Amino acid sequence: MTGTSAARTIPVQPLTEDAFAPFGWMLGRPFPKDPDPSAYTHPATDFWSQHLFRTGAQDGTEILWVNYRNSEPGVTHLEKHLFTEQAIVPLTGSVIQLMATSHADGSPDMAGAAAFLIAPGQGICMRPGAWHATRALRSPEVRCLMLTRASTTRDLVAHLAAGQPARESAIVEIPRCELVATS
Secondary structure (H helix, E strand, C coil): CCCCCCCEEEEEEECCHHHHCCCEEEECCCCCCCCCCCCEEECCEEECCCCCCCCCCCCCEEEEEEEECCCCCEEEEEEEECCCCEEEEECCCCEEEEEEEECCCCCEEEEEEEEEEECECEEEEECCCCEEEEEECCCCCEEEEEEEEHHHHHHHHHHHHHCCCCCCEEEEEEEEEEEEECC
């Protein structure tokens, strides 16, 4: 018998702090029961810490607007950023984030891959080296706020637009997997 095997299916699960922990940190957690000194609540406003963002360099944090348009459930490529955390916060709709950790050689470990539904009012902050792919839940696009390292953005643009070698990121092909929404 010849041909290709069926694509692996990965169920899309709700975003929870515990489920996302192997890949980074969930953003959008409620006001803490035992707030730290940076938390404040008042009838007019509340604010509280979600995460201390680390770029891994003095280049600084960059805030990006990102439009995700790909809503296809099939994923054939993953990317990772080697030196910086990266945060994604959906603004105009929900996204699905496929995540994977790395084997010892740095390649994606698809055995533990997971997909998360991230709705507006939630977000994620991925660890450096976390493999990922993002899909818009709806067409034509979902706009997100992203925090990343400025040099990582410039490096990725040079790679994607001009074919220069990526130094701060990696993009690899993976066996096709299908993201499947659960009800």
